[in-house]
Amino acid sequence: xxxxxxxxxxxxxxxxxxxxxxxxxxxxxxxxxxxxxxxxxxxxxxxxxxxxxxxxxxxxxxxxxxxxxxxxxxxxxxxxxxxxxxxxxxxxxxxxxxxxxxxxxxxxxxxxxxxxxxxxxxxxxxxxxxxxxxxxxxxxxxxxxxxxxxxxxxxxxxxxxxxxxxxxxxxxxxxxxxxxxxxxxxxxxxxxxxxxxxxxxxxxxxxxxxxxxxxxxxxxxxxxxxxxxxxxxxxxxxxxxxxxxxxxxxxxxxxxxxxxxxxxxxxxxxxxxxxxxxxxxxxxxxxxxxxxxxxxxxxxxxxxxxxxxxxxxxxxxxxxxxxxxxxxxxxxxxxxxxxxxxxxxxxxxxxxxxxxxxxxxxxxxxxxxxxxxxxxxxxxxxxxxxxxxxxxxxxxxxxxxxxxxxxxxxxxxxxxxxxxxxxxxxxxxxxxxxxxxxxx
Numbered sequence: 001x002x003x004x005x006x007x008x009x010x011x012x013x014x015x016x017x018x019x020x021x022x023x024x025x026x027x028x029x030x031x032x033x034x035x036x037x038x039x040x041x042x043x044x045x046x047x048x049x050x051x052x053x054x055x056x057x058x059x060x061x062x063x064x065x066x067x068x069x070x071x072x073x074x075x076x077x078x079x080x081x082x083x084x085x086x087x088x089x090x091x092x093x094x095x096x097x098x099x100x101x102x103x104x105x106x107x108x109x110x111x112x113x114x115x116x117x118x119x120x121x122x123x124x125x126x127x128x129x130x131x132x133x134x135x136x137x138x139x140x141x142x143x144x145x146x147x148x149x150x151x152x153x154x155x156x157x158x159x160x161x162x163x164x165x166x167x168x169x170x171x172x173x174x175x176x177x178x179x180x181x182x183x184x185x186x187x188x189x190x191x192x193x194x195x196x197x198x199x200x201x202x203x204x205x206x207x208x209x210x211x212x213x214x215x216x217x218x219x220x221x222x223x224x225x226x227x228x229x230x231x232x233x234x235x236x237x238x239x240x241x242x243x244x245x246x247x248x249x250x251x252x253x254x255x256x257x258x259x260x261x262x263x264x265x266x267x268x269x270x271x272x273x274x275x276x277x278x279x280x281x282x283x284x285x286x287x288x289x290x291x292x293x294x295x296x297x298x299x300x301x302x303x304x305x306x307x308x309x310x311x312x313x314x315x316x317x318x319x320x321x322x323x324x325x326x327x328x329x330x331x332x333x334x335x336x337x338x339x340x341x342x343x344x345x346x347x348x349x350x351x352x353x354x355x356x357x358x359x360x361x362x363x364x365x366x367x368x369x370x371x372x373x374x375x376x377x378x379x380x381x382x383x384x385x386x387x388x389x390x391x392x393x394x395x396x397x398x399x400x401x402x403x404x405x406x407x408x409x410x411x412x413x414x415x416x417x418x419x420x421x422x423x424x425x426x427x428x429x430x431x432x433x434x435x436x437x438x439x440x
Contacts, residue, residue, distance in 0.1 A: 025217035031100035075228035120164035153177035173191035225253035265311030300411035324371035333395035382426030
């Protein structure tokens with residue numbers, strides 16, 4: 001099959017052939033895809049009438065080349081908008097390329113969009129046949145699979161009801177079950193399409209694993225470096241339409257994960273700097289000072305052992321938070337407090353200096369400038385983003401609002417990463433020990 005690009009000439013999507021090429025299931029060479037962007041709908045009409053360009057080009061893919069040997073499971077990983085879906089749609093023949101060449105050897109099945117061929121007014125059973133035929137199966141093939149699909153979808157009680165009467169979750173179950181029933185030579189699937197409750201998603205991923213282990217050639221899209229490392233032999237990391245890395249799945253997955261945390265750390269450090277500047281500005285106005293304007297927090301930082309600012313802390317490693325102050329106060333027994341909130345603003349931890357007898361004026365006088373560093377030796381917070389609020393207080397019993405000399409909400413932020421292939425959103429993620437007890 002040959003198609004003619006509007007701007008770039010001949011683009012071929014051909015079967016691989018010849019003995020020298022028989023070991024390759026997919027070959028992509030110099031692939032590019034450009035979209036025309038118009039600032040307003042009228043610009044398209046102007047372009048048609050005048051023949052002059054009124055558009056800009058956005059290249060979703062640029063000069064992408066790779067090969068997939070027969071029987072290999074290859075993961076495709078990258079951030080949203082990287083070009084992953086565009087690439088796979090071109091490989092699957094659902095989208096024309098602007099430049100380059102795609103060669104495929106073998107029967108290809110793709111799950112890139114759910115619900116193709118499904119009609120709202122016919123029954124679920126009839127839609128299985130329609131959807132399966134749209135996936136390239138013959139009527140005989142799909143009818144032989146109908147009992148398996150009904151059992152897999154867990155929709156036997158409503159399978160003869162009109163599809164429009166199904167909830168969105170039930171529709172997703174049936175469409176994915178139909179799509180996953182194929183026995184392909186080459187299989188392309190986007191993990192994000194495994195929809196439904198946790199149990200059904202696990203069932204879908206188990207079926208994907210079966211296909212990966214069947215000897216089929218698989219292109220598997222996922223945002224999870226852990227899943228890529230588990231299922232795939234190789235991985236392709238795509239960002240901004242280009243292949244950044246192609247190689248061993250675990251190594252590529254780890255490199256991608258490191259880049260995500262690097263970006264997270266840079267963002268957190270930028271945000272903390274903004275917040276620190278805001279703290280200095282509000283301290284001058286006295287907006288957050290209670291009981292006087294002589295003593296103020298000047299900065300709150302998450303730091304490493306050398307005192308350098310951090311944006312990401314690994315679970316199980318020390319968490320150090322430095323609170324700096326400037327100014328004076330007539331009060332004594334001054335201490336610093338902090339609170340750590342989750343990304344959903346749940347208070348998950350806190351430190352009050354007076355609990356440990358840590359007073360900033362312990363030597364008899366409060367320095368006009370100084371800082372205190374609180375350290376949690378082994379951080380047990382789960383993966384995610386956290387905010388640090390801090391205060392300077394005077395010790396008094398009972399504690400009242402006038403005990404707070406200066407308080408700053410969300411003065412710093414940091415993220416916690418797990419030293420694991422898997423990602424979980426626990427708030428509390430402690431180290432543990434265990435032993436196996438035999439029942440014999």
